Amino acid sequence: MQKVTSITLRSGVGIGEGHPCFVVAEIGNNHQGEIALAKEMIDKAAEAGVQAVKFQKRCTEALLTREGRAAPYTGCNSFGPTYGEHRDALELSIEEIGELKEYSEAKGLVFFASAWDEPSLQQILDLNVELLKISSAELVNLPLVYKYAQARIPIILSTGMSSLEDIDAAVETIRSVHDDLVLLHCNSTYPCPEEQIGLPVIESLRERYQLPVGYSGHERGLGPSVASVAFGACVVERHFTMDKTMKGTDHQASLEPRQLADMTDMIREVEKALAVKGKKVFPEEQAAAKKLRKCIVFSRDLPAGHVLSESDLTTRCPRVGVTPVHWNEVVGSTLKRAVSHEEPVQWDLLIRESEECAGAATS
Secondary structure, three states: OOOOOEEEOOOOOEEEOOOOOEEEEEEEOOOOOOHHHHHHHHHHHHHHOOOEEEEEEOOHHHHOOHHHHHOEOOOOOOOOOEHHHHHHHOOOOHHHHHHHHHHHHHOOOEEEEEEOOHHHHHHHHHOOOOOEEEOHHHOOOHHHHHHHHHOOOOEEEEOOOOOHHHHHHHHHHHHOOOOOEEEEEEOOOOOOOHHHOOOOHHHHHHHHHOOOEEEEEOOOOOHHHHHHHHOOOOEEEEEEOOOOOOOOOOHHHOEOHHHHHHHHHHHHHHHHHOOOOOOOOOHHHHHHHHHHOOEEEEOOOEOOOOEOOHHHEEEEOOOOOOOHHHHHHHOOOEEOOOEOOOOEOOHHHEEOHHHHHHHHHHO
16 A cells, blocks of 8 residues: 555645645535625635635435435424425535635635535536545445546545444545545534544554545534644644524534634644654753753852862852752862852862862872
8 A cells, every 4th residue: 555645736735744734614505505605705714824615515316315305304404494405505506616616716725625426526527626525424435436536636535424444445445546535534423522533543544544634623612623733634624604603504513714713823833833853952942041040059158178068059040050960060079269158150160079089090
C-alpha cells in the first residue's frame, strides 16, 4: 500500500502534510433552499478565513423509494408535508449550484459538494469541480463510491457511522482507481457529545490507511475541532449557519459566522504552536531567566581564605552570578578575597576543591 501524505488540487491547493489545515465551511442545506442566503453564507465563510465551502446535492427520486418520498414529515423542522417534499424544498438546482461554484471561486475559495446519488454525482462532475466529498451515509454504498473514484478527482471520505471493516472496503474501492484520498474522522450524531468524539482515532486511521486524515466535527462548541489539529488533522470541516435557531436539523450542530472565524483563528494559532518539534530555550526566555531565576549569593560577610559551607550561601534574584545548578561545586571552595553579604558568587572569586587537588598533585 502506497503511503500518501498529501494531495494537490487542480488549483494548486495542497491538503495534508506540509500544508495549512484545510478549513471547510459545510453549508450543506443550511441555505434553506435559497440561493441568496447561500451567497451570503459564502461571503461570511470567506470573511472567516476558511479555504473551502461545501454543499450537498440530491435527486429525490434517485435517493428515496416512493414510500420514502411519501412518508409524512410534519415536525418542527419540516419544509414540506412529506419527506420527499421536504427534501425537494431544500434543494438548489444544478444551475444554481454552478452559480455558487463561480461565486465561491471568485472569492478564492475551493468549492466542492457531496452527491448523495448517481444523477447528482454526474451533475456535480459536469460543473468541473476539483474536489469531491463522499458523505458518511454513502461510505457503504460501494457502487456509488466506485463511481466517485472513476472520476479520478481527489476525494474526501467521511467515516461517521462506519466500522473499520466498512472503511476498509470503501478505501480499497477508491484506491483500486487512484490514491488522491483524504479520510475524515467523524461521529455522525447531531450534535455529538464530547465524550464520543475520540480524537485519538485520527492517528489510528492515519496509521492504518497511510492516508491524510482530517476531522469533521458535529459538536456544539469549538474545542474538539481546534484540538484535532494537534492530533494531526489536515482538514477541519464544520457545518455552518447564519443562525443556530433557524428551522432545520443541522443548525444546532453548526457554527455561526463569529464562531467559524474564531475557530479558524485558533486553528492557525495551534499550527504555529506545533512548529517547534524539540525542546529549546528561546532568546526571549533567556532574558526572562536572567530576571526571574536566582543566582548563588553570600549569606554574610566572609574573609579571604574562608572555606565555604552551605550556611555561607543562599540564593537571590536577579541571576547575575553563578546559577544554583552549581551549588555543590561552590560548597567547599576557598575564597580568594573577602566578600560581602548578598554579593553574587562569581567563579573568579573561588578556588574550587578540584583546583586545590590539582595544585597539590603537581607540587
